[in-house]
Amino acid sequence: MQEELELASSVGRRIRNLRKARDFTLEQLSERAGISVSYLSQIENGRSNLNLRLLRDLAQALAVPVIDFLAEGDGMDVSVVRVPDRRTYAFKSGATESFLFARDRLDLEAAIMDLPPHTDSGTPNSHPGQEFTYVLRGQVIVRLGENRTFELAEGDIIYYRSSMTHSWENPYDAPAQVLITNTPATY
Numbered sequence: 001m002q003e004e005l006e007l008a009s010s011v012g013r014r015i016r017n018l019r020k021a022r023d024f025t026l027e028q029l030s031e032r033a034g035i036s037v038s039y040l041s042q043i044e045n046g047r048s049n050l051n052l053r054l055l056r057d058l059a060q061a062l063a064v065p066v067i068d069f070l071a072e073g074d075g076m077d078v079s080v081v082r083v084p085d086r087r088t089y090a091f092k093s094g095a096t097e098s099f100l101f102a103r104d105r106l107d108l109e110a111a112i113m114d115l116p117p118h119t120d121s122g123t124p125n126s127h128p129g130q131e132f133t134y135v136l137r138g139q140v141i142v143r144l145g146e147n148r149t150f151e152l153a154e155g156d157i158i159y160y161r162s163s164m165t166h167s168w169e170n171p172y173d174a175p176a177q178v179l180i181t182n183t184p185a186t187y
Helices: 002-021 026-033 037-044 052-062
Strands: 087-090 096-099 109-115 130-137 139-144 148-153 157-161 166-170 176-183
Touching: 002 037, 002 052, 026 037, 026 052, 109 166, 130 139, 130 148, 139 176, 148 157
Parallel strands: none
Antiparallel strands: 087 096, 096 109, 109 176, 130 157, 130 176, 139 148, 139 166
């Protein structure tokens, strides 16, 4: 519980700092993000629960990747992230995604997604940029756009424009793990 409060406070401070750096008032950012001024104020003061959809809306309004709200670092040009320090997020299906960078960067984002048997990444996503998926372990199905499906096995790589909707699925009985990179960073 204490860790969640500290994270909410830290994220709120970063949002406030980015808002002020862009000379946005609370009203301007709340309008751009589609939330109330009072809710935005609660977020900035670390008194509100956050979810990825809300963070994405705020990131789009501020023209930054979501990871800028979560990243820790001192602005150096080198980032070392130890395994226990990775930020990991769980999908409703049981799949998880661990971001591999912990500091602000502008161009590249990388994550490892673990897909236990019979799980998926949830609702298809799209965003500007280019992306590739490398299957580290097991087999996955990558869905692109309305009707393109690719079955990939360990060692396979798929590259695509991430403006197409995309999602990952493991309908198999064994776990799978993929490395996902995209540019520019979106989370």
